[in-house]
Amino acid sequence: MATINDIAKMAGVSTSTVSHVVNKTRYVSPELVKRVEKAIEELEVPPNFVIKKGKRAPIAAPAQTSEKYILLLITEKKSNFQKQIEHQIESHLKDSGYSLLTVLCSSQADSLAAFLRSVIESRLISGIILFPDERDYITNQILSGQSVPVVILGRETEGYLADTITSDTREGAYRAIEHLIKNGHEQIAYIGRSIDRSPKRLEGYRSALNDYSIAVKESYVHPQVQSETEAYEVLDSLLFNEQPAPTALFVANYSLVTPVFRYIRLHNIPCPESLSIVTFNDFEWSALHTPAITTISQNTEEFGRLAVEMLLQRIRNNEAANVPALKEIYIHRSLSTKINVRESTCGIGRGPFGERAASPSSLSLNDSEIAQIRSRHLTAAISFHYAGKAWMELHQKGIRDVFDNLGISLIAITDAHFDPSLQCRQLDSLRLLEPDIIIAIPTDNRETSEAFQRIVSGSSRLVLISNVPEGLTVSDYVSCVSVNEHSHGRNMGHGLGEYMLRHSLTKAALITHDADFYATNQRDNAAIQVLTEEYPSIQICANIQFHRETEVYENTLKYIKHHPEIEALYVSWDGPALEAIRALSELDRTDIAIVTGDLDYPDALNMAKGGMIKMISAQCSYEQGQAIALAAANAMLGKKTPSFIGIEPISVTPANLLKSWSQIFKEEPPSELKQAFKKSANYIAAESEEPLV
DSSP states (O other), X not given: OOOHXXXXXXXXXXXXXXXXXXXXXXXXXXXXXXXXXXXXXXXXXXXXXXXXXXXXXXXXXXXXXXOOEEEEEESOTTOHHHHHHHHHHHHHHTTTTOEEEEEEOSTTGGGGHHHHHHHHHTTOEEEEEEOOOTTOHIIIIISTTOOOOEEEEESOOTTOOOEEEEEOHHHHHHHHHHHHHXXXXXXXXXXXXXXXXXXXXXXXXXXXXXXXXXXXXXGGEEOOOOSHHHHHHHHHIIIIIXXXXXXXXXXXXXGGHHHHHHHHHHTTOOTTTTOEEEEESOOTTTTTSSSOOEEEEEOHHHHHHHHHHHHHHHHHHTOOSSOGGGTTTOOEEEEOEEEEOOTTOOOOOBOTTSOBOBOGGGGOOOHHHHHHHHTXXXXXXXXXXXXXXXXXXHHHHHHHHHHHHHTOEEEEEEEOTXXXXXXXXXXXXXXXXXXXXXXXXXXXXXXXXXXHHHHHTSSSEEEEESOOOTTOOGGGSSOEEEEOHHHHHHHHHHHHHHHHHHTTOOEEEEEEEOSOOHHHHHHHHHHHHHHHHXXXXXXXXXXXXXXXXXXXXXXXXXXXXXXXXOOEEEESSHHHHHHHHHHHHHTTOTTSEEEEEOOOHHHHHHHHTTOSEEEEEEOOHHHHHHHHHHHHHHHHTTOOOOSEEEEOOEEEOGGGHHHHHHHHHSSOOOHHHHHHHHHSTHHHHTTTOOOOO
């Protein structure tokens, strides 16, 4: 007698497809149905579970057939999670001697009760793997009293004893919310289909917010959304009636994913720019969607492997489910989840007081305002923490170009040489000049605090670069202007992660600034988040800290001597990166890859020559200088300015180095840089590679 495997082989399909065609338990394309039916028609004696010519063959006793079946009961026709596990179960049953029969038992499980009981009692079924229905009808009504091994998937059931495999969905939801929080989101909404089916997901959502001291806003929580119409109503309320509207959304069930993305498309809500979205469960099209969707995935391969392993063990031992005397033998396995970070989530750059980064586009002036500023003959001064780098020179050029156009005189520029006490004296001297505007970046937030407080108590308007000294509040200064530090760090994290992945490297170390600067802290934390979430194969072995750039040389020498296994370094910005390169060159460890921030000639030359620097996240310092000058001009007109303005950085690799130089420096790359680039292997590689983003 032919078996289901014979039919599957003849038709060129899987055994589960044959089962779906025969039992009409799931949609199968007409082409596959035709192939299966043709194969059945060609059999002289079809299996006795097949309906042929309108009549069902009688179920034979086990002695009449060698065919052995595992019954899989699924409860959601559209569940990608259940579909993936079905595929894994079928794969792991291969060569086991068992064939898989899949039956859909959705909300109509009671209507299939007689059929399922007859199949089970026929003894054709050796064991059952099932996803429980919402009412637990399958376990408590259909399987109650049946002596058969059972493995339950997805969640535990009440009143029925069996081996159970679940995911730690609380951990998965917690991980999703933590990802959003670390990306700067605090207004995070929750939408789910059933609080009864997914209570742990809601627990994880609440727990993550509580652990990060973010109050749970109950109007953001919608755990019982049953239909697309209800989903639209909830999204109407969240995105157009809530104040403030959420900046991020956690979709706890797959059935709500399509309604959510359809809604935001219909309402022209850009994702992730206006709304970041994370969904629970990964699915085939999540990476193909635009934007690609950040998901929490369950380990479906392990679900399938364990389900088959546990069930076959019970069959061999003749151990049925729901036997009180055996209750100690039943096992509950909880599997970890994984976050897949894609394009549907993005970070929110934050200022020193947690404010969201504003765009410099809000600072434009009209002709009348420009004329008004020119007529006042205003003055300004700049206090840099140190000078001599392209970063400061480009800031100064951007400021000067705007001020020249507005008729604002730049009467003094000081260089503190990274010495807080020197900067305090310089600030006091600038204050005596009584300029209308003082622009400054503190060398140390604590040690310069009193000097800056003396500035704000005077008549000058203060604009800050990158950091805010201790003791100052948002009412004390016009604005703080910086690179979007969150994007800056993420660029570097991706640059390091992608390089290490491509070259099969696994051990990295960090070199970071040991100072309480919110800017560099935000940058470093964003890079670490990217590396830990998106590159699990990379091990961060150490964080080598420095207070002054000159310390990096000795610190790097000491650490690498004792830890030669390090293969790559993240360095907060280019100055300390060059010190690290000096130390590594002395140790003859030029094989170590470096990713850093800020583009200047020495690091660009190193990259062009194919040196240790593999990627740079470059600030647009000229544009930041322009924004600083415009913020000051707006303040002098009495206009309200954002308390924090963030400018997006640029990712620089060998593939786009020369083009990026022109974009950032507003001039052609130096001839030495071009020649060095042409002599290196990067020149050929750049012809075909795309820049990292």
